[in-house]
């Protein structure tokens with residue numbers, strides 16, 4: 416089969432790879448569409464020691480079962496493979512399973528024509544749903560999970576809250592769209608890439624700002640979602656959060672700098688780390704995307720899988736406006 420392989424730092428190679436073999440309890444999937452994630456970019460730059468080349472990246476995938484109990488079914492993949500028997504898994508917090516694995520990390524990912532994955536990781540796609548929309552399930556579920564964690568601790572209902580989302584990549588943007596669906600009226604999205612700000616402005620009605628030029632209002636937001644997760648954005652998040660507010664930390668850009676823990680203490684700011692999603696978050700997100708609750712999704716850009724290397728290069732150079740590039744094998 417053909418696959419887009421991460422072969423070295425800043426090098427993606429479209430080449431022939433051995434066909435995956437479905438082991439016991441696995442299904443074999445013919446991939447249709449797969450999104451490029453910020454974490455794939457991170458790996459491509461050589462910044463993720465868990466992803467060692469040569470490796471097929473990609474985990475935001477949609478395809479059709481070609482071998483398995485549900486052959487012929489179109490499915491979204493839950494890329495998180497968990498043990499199913501630990502306290503976390505049994506408690507419905509599979510994202511915290513200590514032996515979790517992710518496709519495109521220690522095992523082959525979905526930038527390929529085929530992938531083998533456990534049957535229990537398949538979620539049926541609603542009839543007629545475009546593949547590029549269904550491919551947003553994984554980043555969308557990351558946003559939904561973050562919003563649900565925030566909802567537990569905000570002092571007023573979310574719909575009465577003011578929200579700041581830092582970063583308009585797909586996770587940030589989908590977080591903002593989920594907040595809008597929850598009834599949040601005042602949503603500000605901070606994004607440094609001018610091309611991306613322009614594109615998002617065309618498709619969504621959030622207030623966008625360039626945080627390098629204009630700082631978000633200080634001590635103003637009930638909840639701040641940091642979908643970047645860098646030293647600078649964490650610092651901004653503390654400044655922008657009002658007393659009694661909540662910071663939800665999603666991004667994993669770096670582990671540098673320090674947060675003003677004294678200010679956070681005196682202003683009773685809650686800090687929540689959030690990682691991925693549960694299987695239920697994925698199902699709920701797929702349904703939301705399909706219902707139109709998250710808008711038209713016209714900001715997705717589709718490209719063929721064999722042109723994936725160029726997409727990675729453009730994303731790196733900041734030349735890509737789209738918050739999400741979805742690669743397609745051309746096989747629906």
Ligand SMILES: [Zn+2]
Pocket residue numbers: 452453454474475553554
């Ligand atoms: Zn992802």
Ligand SMILES: [Zn+2]
Pocket residue numbers: 497498499500501502503504505512513514
């Ligand atoms: Zn487990």
